[in-house]
Amino acid sequence: MNTLKQLEEEAIYIIREVAGQFNQPALLFSGGKDSIVLLHLCSKAFYPGKIPFPLLHIDTGHNFQETLDHRDYLMEKYQAHLEVGYVQDSIDAGKVLEEKGKYPSRNSLQTVTLLDAIEKHKFDACIGGARRDEEKARAKERIFSVRDDFGQWNEKLQRPELFDLLNGRIHSGENVRAFPISNWTELDVWEYIKQEKLELPSIYFSHKRDVYQRDGQWLPTCSFHLIEKEKIENKTVRFRTVGDISCTAAVLSDANTIDEIVDEIKSSSFSERGARMDDKRSEGAMEERKKVGYF
Amino acid sequence: MELLRIVTAGSVDDGKSSLIGRLLFETNSLKDDQLDHIVQKSKSKGIDYIDFSLATDGLLTEREQGITIDVSNIYFTTKKRRFIIADAPGHVEYTRNMITGASNADVAIVLIDARKGVLEQTERHVKILQLLGISNLIFVVNKMDLIDYDLTKFQSIEKDIQQLTQEAKSKIHLLPISALKGDNIVSVSKNTPWYEGLALLDLIETITLDLPQRDENVFQIQWVIRPQLKEHHDYRGFAGKVNSGQFNVGDEITVFPSGLKSKIKQIDRYGTAINTLHEQENATIILEDEIDLSRGSSILSTKGEERIEKTKQISATLCWMQNQPLNLAQKYLLQQGVHLVQTKLTPSAEDATAFNLNDIGTSSLRLSEPILGTPYKDNNQIGRFILIDPQTNNTAAVGFIQ
Missing domain, CATH: 3.40.50.620 (HUPs)
Structure with missing residues (x-):
């Protein structure tokens, strides 16, 4: 099996x-x-x-x-x-x-x-x-x-x-x-997901989005965060995990299909929850x- | 890719978590952020090497005390194989957690501190691993660097291990290693020129498992599917899993415990009809006749069915797992697969006082309804059960039918 x-x-x-x-x-x-x-x-x-x-x-x-x-x-x-x-x-x-x-x-x-x-x-x-x-x-x-x-x-x-x-x-x-x-x-x-041909929300795949850099991570702009000095940029990104918009960082990525995402994960040097600010608190x-x- | 489930065993401080951390590191399974974290934490603890145990000890109290309390499940993959390692605790008081980790393992890695040799806890763990029937026991003598890779000391430990495993049916492997220095982990070390075997990673990548042929055909019912929808109006399927053996469409079957007989009309796997159902596969079985069947009942092949003993009286080896000792005055629940019956225990004379936390002993059990009585050594999928204490709802013990 x-x-x-x-x-x-x-x-x-x-x-x-x-x-x-x-x-x-x-x-x-x-x-x-x-x-x-x-x-x-x-x-x-x-x-x-x-x-x-x-x-x-x-x-x-x-x-x-x-x-x-x-x-x-x-x-x-x-x-x-x-x-x-x-x-x-x-x-x-x-x-x-x-x-x-x-x-x-x-x-x-x-x-x-x-x-x-x-x-x-x-x-x-x-x-x-x-x-x-x-x-x-x-x-x-x-x-x-x-x-x-x-x-x-x-x-x-x-x-x-x-x-x-x-x-x-x-x-x-x-x-x-x-x-x-x-x-x-x-x-x-x-x-x-690939084998069963499951459909996912579009944010898992690469797309253009307004983001800003904070503590080395790309965060999506949203109405819940105060953006002070950071510069808002329009980047090609995707999300590796989907939590709240207020605590999930994007990764710069062109991966547009499941195969591309699998390749990206295999070669990634960061863990999945590395993009979750809620886990980094302590x-x-x-x-x-x-x-x-x-x- | 083939999956190998490993459990680590051995006494406290023998370096189980460090060994796993080392394996993760050497197989590039630690991501940069995880490795950075370990390096930082090692520095802040004031130690001059990388403490790989920080990769697995996940609970705050564990890191506080530098020990492992509960099983951590670690996942990694090499080019040759996929691994799940259950990093089990070494302390006596957490033996039940060690058994939890070991119960699903194909292979055990038993660590021994080269300076201390075989300890009481090593013996206890080996006894449990043999009781579970783990097919391969890999003894690794760790911290060889601290005894200057001394062959004589290693040989004396080897002798103790031989004695300990005299009656074992498992295959025994023995390696000298240092998890800290990395000797004999991914490649054979120059520091142990006298060692002629494989490095640990090579060994676990190539170990082969003999799958037992099981003659008993048992399918246990978890849930009756009755959609009551227009398009499936008369659908009545028995959803469950093949615990042992296999089934085909057209097989004559006998229901346990009711004894009613029928024939398999159809086997459904999530909407696809199949002809043969193998061990460990889930499916939904539809029978020719409308017979009464509910959760906990089993479908047995009528052919060979008489060879499976059905009994209201068993004798079993038990590992006691709850803080409250066995109470002879009370009833317990016995769960075999998903089937629950009531039971009362009568421990054997020599084990009459043996059922406190982490004790192992034998007992006879009288049951309110029959169960399948096949001994664990003949069929480990059937001959195992847990006891539940209805007062606490805890899992009080694990049992192996004799």
């Missing part, structure tokens, strides 16, 4: 386990390539039936419009049911405060909105697209990762996980994050966020 097939089998098995073991699961959907792959895997897992759970999108309000349009297109295509939680609602309700300073980002605020949505819809499991090769704290996470009723990840007390035997039993109020593509690498995701930034309930 080739690796990609092996990874697909593993993912579909995990997705069916989520459906089988939980009452009210949901698929966390950001609109990025990993969640598009997951959506496709979910549709395969229950074919010809519909996906037996809703999708949950946490909308920070700091979106790339292209990603939102593509999201709505995919919901039609896969006949999926979408729930949206708005970070703006959490801010308006006074639950979180908008960040100040040079890089106001809503990335950390979305945790509160996510936990609220989980409570509101009584989701007992959330399927996420995290991969262990993304970041060191992610590399430690189980396939079924239990969160307590505060949404916290207790990294020192993770359940043992043996073979393919997944234990999703939880007490009421707790929930599980399930990661079917844990063992995929960034390249696997791209090769799968050593252990991801772990700190995960402990309090981040994806």
Whole structure:
């Protein structure tokens, strides 16, 4: 069995386990390539039936419009049911405060909105697209990762996980994050997208965009950032990961097809999350966020 | 490309994380930003070499204490092979995390500190690896630079390893290395002219795995697909995975545990009809007859079905994994694949007090409903299970049917 097939089998098995073991699961959907792959895997897992759970999108309000349009297109295509939680609602309700300073980002605020949505819809499991090769704290996470009723990840007390035997039993109020593509690498995701001919938001491919340079990175102009002395330039860029527009840097790139992107990644000397400012804030930034309930 | 899953084992401070960091570095798997980060951190810790363990120890507490607590999964690829390494912790109290890492491994790399030799924790890990039936054990004697690449000391460790693995069915490999200096990692080192084997990377790139032929044909049902859509009105498919063996369209089948019989009418893989379904493949099976089948049931080939034991009483080796010791008064849940039954345990006389965290012992188990009783040594896909404590919901133990 080739690796990609092996990874697909593993993912579909995990997705069916989520459906089988939980009452009210949901698929966390950001609109990025990993969640598009997951959506496709979910549709395969229950074919010809519909996906037996809703999708949950946490909308920070700091979106790339292209990603939102593509999201709505995919919901039609896969006949999926979408729930949206708005970070703006959490801010308006006074639950979180908008960040100040040079890089106001809503990335950390979305945790509160996510936990609220989980409570509101009584989701007992959330399927996420995290991969262990993304970041060191992610590399430690189980396939079924239990969160307590505060949404916290207790990294020192993770359940043992043996073979393919997944234990999703939880007490009421707790929930599980399930990661079917844990063992995929960034390249696997791209090769799968190619093999399955999946459609992606246009920002993954090279395009002209107004950007400015800050701390050695090309940032897209957006209404959320204060641009002081930096010069705005129109460059040919693409995005390697799709987070918030306020915290995702572009890479200068001419890669316009999936093959070109695969070549670019293979020869790249920077890691994928190297373009995510949210991870650069401190050593252990991801772990700190995960402990309090981040994806 | 073929995938090899490796687990590292060995006592604390034997340099597991450093070895993996070194492998990542030598195979150009560390990106510039990751390498810069490690170099910077090494400097700020005031050490005069590059601390490759910083590449894998991911938790803040791990870096604080300089130890590995939980399994890290590391991915890298060379021209010849793809690898997933589970970097497992060495401390006794984290043995359950080591077992988590080892349970999916094809090969184990067991590190030994050249100055300390085989330790109690090395023995414990080797025992667990043998229990799991890992086919290849690669012993690497690390920190050879600290004993001046001394052959006599190496040979004395070799003797201890031979003793430790006397009864092992696994293939045994032994290498002298230094993860810090890079000896015998990607190329054979001049510092150990007496060593005639392969460098570690060559070894793991070329190791071959014998895939066992399994006669038991078992397909376990995870989910019943009933679309109830106009175009698929009568569709009733059993979605699941082949745990062992294979299935063909037209096969006579017997359902476990109900014993009902039917025939395979159709095998669907995501909308494509196929004829043969192989081990570890997912599919949706449609039967000729409308019979009652639900999640947790298995479809067995009727041919040879009588050879698979079905039983409400098993004897098993258990590794206890939760902080709360075995409570004889309570019931546990036994999960075999996706099938759950209730169970009560009676430990064997010599292991009557053995079931505290990280203990290994044998017990007999009485079950509320039958399970497939094939021993682990005959079929490792069937003969394994976990015990769940319904009070804590934790995975209390992993078991191997005897």
